[in-house]
Amino acid sequence: MIDVLTDTERLALWLLWADIALVLIMAGAVLIGRLVSAYALARLQHFERVYQPLAHRALTGDAVACRMLVASPWRHRVPIAWLLISPLIDDRDPRRIVATRAIAGALSLVTIAEQYMRSRWWWRRALALRALGLMQQGSHTGDMLAALDDSNPDVRGAALDALADLHDPATLPAIVARLQDTSLQRGRRAAVIAAFGSQCEPFVLELAERDPASRLNYARMLGICGTARARPALSTWTADARPDVRAAAFEALAHIGLDERSATLAIRGLESADVKVRSMAAYALHGWTGAGDPAAHLARHLDDAWTVAVRAAQSLLEMKEIGRAELANWARHGGLAGLLARQMLWQAHLPR
Amino acid sequence: MTEALVAFSMVVAAYFVLWNTSQIVMGGVASRFVWRYLRRRTPRNRALVGRLASPPVVSLIVPAYNEALTIVDSIRALLALEYESREIVIVNDGSSDDTLALLRRTFSMLPAPVAFPNPLSCAAVRGIYRSVRQPDLIVIDKENGGCKSDAANAGINAASGKLVMIIDADTVLEPDALSRAVLPFLEDPSTIAVGGNVAVANGCRIEDGRIGEVAMPRSWLARFQIVEYMRSFLLFRLACASANGVVLISGAFGLFRRDAMIAVGGYDRTAIGEDMDLTVRLQQFYRTQRRPFHIAFDPLPLCSTQVPEDIQSLRLQRCRWRRGLLQVLWRRRRLIGNPRAGVVGTLVLPYIAVFEGLGPLLEVSGYAITAAAAALGLVEWRHFRLLLLISFLFGASVTLLAVLLSDVTTRRYWRSRDLALLMAAAVLENCGYRQLNAWWGCVGTVQAWTGTGKWGEMKRRAFEP
Numbered sequence: 012m013i014d015v016l017t018d019t020e021r022l023a024l025w026l027l028w029a030d031i032a033l034v035l036i037m038a039g040a041v042l043i044g045r046l047v048s049a050y051a052l053a054r055l056q057h058f059e060r061v062y063q064p065l066a067h068r069a070l071t072g073d074a075v076a077c078r079m080l081v082a083s084p085w086r087h088r089v090p091i092a093w094l095l096i097s098p099l100i101d102d103r104d105p106r107r108i109v110a111t112r113a114i115a116g117a118l119s120l121v122t123i124a125e126q127y128m129r130s131r132w133w134w135r136r137a138l139a140l141r142a143l144g145l146m147q148q149g150s151h152t153g154d155m156l157a158a159l160d161d162s163n164p165d166v167r168g169a170a171l172d173a174l175a176d177l178h179d180p181a182t183l184p185a186i187v188a189r190l191q192d193t194s195l196q197r198g199r200r201a202a203v204i205a206a207f208g209s210q211c212e213p214f215v216l217e218l219a220e221r222d223p224a225s226r227l228n229y230a231r232m233l234g235i236c237g238t239a240r241a242r243p244a245l246s247t248w249t250a251d252a253r254p255d256v257r258a259a260a261f262e263a264l265a266h267i268g269l270d271e272r273s274a275t276l277a278i279r280g281l282e283s284a285d286v287k288v289r290s291m292a293a294y295a296l297h298g299w300t301g302a303g304d305p306a307a308h309l310a311r312h313l314d315d316a317w318t319v320a321v322r323a324a325q326s327l328l329e330m331k332e333i334g335r336a337e338l339a340n341w342a343r344h345g346g347l348a349g350l351l352a353r354q355m356l357w358q359a360h361l362p363r
Numbered sequence: 364m365t366e367a368l369v370a371f372s373m374v375v376a377a378y379f380v381l382w383n384t385s386q387i388v389m390g391g392v393a394s395r396f397v398w399r400y401l402r403r404r405t406p407r408n409r410a411l412v413g414r415l416a417s418p419p420v421v422s423l424i425v426p427a428y429n430e431a432l433t434i435v436d437s438i439r440a441l442l443a444l445e446y447e448s449r450e451i452v453i454v455n456d457g458s459s460d461d462t463l464a465l466l467r468r469t470f471s472m473l474p475a476p477v478a479f480p481n482p483l484s485c486a487a488v489r490g491i492y493r494s495v496r497q498p499d500l501i502v503i504d505k506e507n508g509g510c511k512s513d514a515a516n517a518g519i520n521a522a523s524g525k526l527v528m529i530i531d532a533d534t535v536l537e538p539d540a541l542s543r544a545v546l547p548f549l550e551d552p553s554t555i556a557v558g559g560n561v562a563v564a565n566g567c568r569i570e571d572g573r574i575g576e577v578a579m580p581r582s583w584l585a586r587f588q589i590v591e592y593m594r595s596f597l598l599f600r601l602a603c604a605s606a607n608g609v610v611l612i613s614g615a616f617g618l619f620r621r622d623a624m625i626a627v628g629g630y631d632r633t634a635i636g637e638d639m640d641l642t643v644r645l646q647q648f649y650r651t652q653r654r655p656f657h658i659a660f661d662p663l664p665l666c667s668t669q670v671p672e673d674i675q676s677l678r679l680q681r682c683r684w685r686r687g688l689l690q691v692l693w694r695r696r697r698l699i700g701n702p703r704a705g706v707v708g709t710l711v712l713p714y715i716a717v718f719e720g721l722g723p724l725l726e727v728s729g730y731a732i733t734a735a736a737a738a739l740g741l742v743e744w745r746h747f748r749l750l751l752l753i754s755f756l757f758g759a760s761v762t763l764l765a766v767l768l769s770d771v772t773t774r775r776y777w778r779s780r781d782l783a784l785l786m787a788a789a790v791l792e793n794c795g796y797r798q799l800n801a802w803w804g805c806v807g808t809v810q811a812w813t814g815t816g817k818w819g820e821m822k823r824r825a826f827e828p
Contacts, residue, residue, distance in 0.1 A: 198549025
């Protein structure tokens with residue numbers, strides 16, 4: 012027993028010393044971490060103080076400031092690149108982009124970006140792609156497209172960002188062809204379509220014709236980038252055998268706006284057996300005050316399933332007088348229809 | 364007898380060593396997570412939400428029960444969020460103070476007809492108010508449902524967004540909290556929920572409903588809770604998040620897909636720890652249905668919340684947390700060790716059961732029995748001192764690791780004085796505060812066993828202007 016106690020004590024004492032060492036290491040690490048952070052922050056502030064005014068002047072065409080930037084030490088180039096390029100995320104003024112590109116060329120920043128593109132570290136590849144995209148470096152379009160196949164998802168996302176920022180219509184066929192790739196982040200795919208807007212539409216329509224199996228995705232894309240040109244195709248898709256495709260087609264039509272043919276189809280869609288289709292058909296009719304007495308048809312769905320009823324009520328609200336007259340009729344009713352109608356009329360009087 | 368006592372002391376010491384070693388290992392995993400997160404957190408990434416044609420609508424649901432002191436500041440902060448596609452649903456859960464009157468007066472709210480479906484059950488709604496100045500602000504006035512879950516369910520029913528965020532009324536969100544929290548949903552369609560790091564608001568200056576100047580609070584009790592939050596959010600939860608095993612999205616901040624919440628029946632009104640109960644049910648539902656899912660976690664503070672500064676409120680809170688934890692472990696006991704529940708069944712829940720479930724009982728009994736044995740002369744006092752010292756030093760080193768991670772990640776307490784106070788709190792919390800918590804854990808266990816205990820009300824302070 013004495014042996015056990017002695018062993019336990021020895022172990023405990025050993026643990027105690029290990030603990031003391033650990034506490035000291037952790038406390039030291041906190042202090043060193045803080046010193047490193049403080050140094051990094053001070054360095055950043057120093058670069059901002061020294062190079063920010065020069066960058067501003069160089070961007071306004073001051074050749075002296077540009078020469079001073081070019082004379083900066085090579086190891087300062089990445090922080091300078093940051094100061095020059097990061098404002099382009101929010102400021103997409105073409106003149107600023109051109110000026111930044113010129114200065115970046117003089118500072119050999121593109122060479123650094125090329126080195127980063129070949130780096131084994133994913134964050135360097137992503138950084139380089141974003142910088143090239145923000146500067147609209149058209150000479151590197153091929154690299155950006157190739158990076159869509161990078162092994163790292165963040166690099167693939169950065170490539171999509173870069174292509175959206177590059178905004179080169181020549182890249183559109185390649186981009187649109189990749190938009191169904193679910194390994195690319197969903198939000199980024201939507202953002203790239205939004206960036207190109209209606210320029211995507213012809214390619215989407217062409218691909219949709221060749222690949223009817225993926226109509227659902229194309230309908231969703233047209234919901235973002237579609238124009239009146241997409242109406243005939245979308246109207247055809249409202250008769251697709253798959254309810255999801257029909258619903259997505261009505262949703263896209265809601266964004267594009269209706270004509271007489273598509274409005275007739277939407278009114279017919281209100282009688283679909285599928286709730287999602289009825290809901291999107293009701294959504295598509297928002298603001299349509301043309302033929303077919305849409306207000307009366309919509310009003311009949313105020314006590315439908317919740318998603319249909321709420322879409323119908325919102326569409327009626329957006330029909331102005333015709334819709335509001337119908338809502339006023341229903342406001343006297345009880346149940347969901349009456350409550351929704353009263354809610355919409357209340358909202359109509361809110362100051363916006 | 365002596366042998367048994369020595370053996371028991373050894374078990375307790377081994378337990379401390381194991382527990383703290385596991386926390387240090389988690390620190391390594393969490394560091395890797397944070398490092399990757401910081402690499403991905405680029406300004407271009409953050410700009411993504413702004414470049415979408417239609418970002419997802421987020422319904423912010425704020426259950427409020429007697430929150431007159433902080434509700435207006437909280438709503439102002441919500442209205443100032445850098446995310447336009449949102450609505451704010453305040454659920455007045457039958458408050459007995461003037462929460463509703465204050466809201467009506469401050470935001471010009473009028474009774475309004477609002478229709479919504481009721482997929483989740485909750486207490487009767489008395490009235491609905493909408494602001495004539497802020498069209499996206501809605502107040503649901505309902506009968507008191509006896510718990511926050513009931514109010515949250517009423518809010519989820521009324522929410523029109525695809526994403527719902529449940530926050531406490533005293534939570535102050537960071538201005539970019541929503542755009543940051545929405546990002547995982549945009550990047551990965553299988554994301555069903557996002558949890559966030561919760562910082563402590565005590566001691567901070569609030570300007571226009573936002574955290575202005577950050578400083579350490581004067582109260583040591585609040586300081587201890589700051590380092591405790593760091594340890595909890597930056598070690599265990601990040602380690603879980605790196606394996607998609609998050610089992611607790613704090614009630615102070617959680618963004619969920621509405622359809623996922625409805626699929627699991629929303630908040631369980633009988634749950635004491637409703638936030639953990641919901642997260643575990645989400646894990647269970649998606650894992651057993653073999654559906655792809657992801658629960659993300661943001662290591663940077665998304666919001667700040669007030670912590671109790673008086674012993675009584677803290678005791679009630681900790682006993683409640685303890686009862687909640689034990690209730691979830693008991694209700695989900697079939698998941699513990701169940702390989703069908705993946706990492707949650709094989710690692711996360713067993714870890715919680717052993718180290719958080721048994722922890723306070725072993726700690727308190729370890730101290731008590733060894734001290735009693737020393738007093739009776741069965742073991743020497745130096746054994747007791749050794750046990751205390753090992754527990755103290757290991758605890759301090761783990762908390763310092765959390766402080767290091769927090770300092771590198773958030774740089775929240777930037778002044779040197781605050782850092783010194785943080786380090787002091789990391790060391791001193793082991794001299795009494797931690798033991799007190801363990802004791803409250805035992806009290807909570809007894810309450811859970813006997814079915815006693817109450818929710819308790821925290822003494823709140825208005826935010827400092």
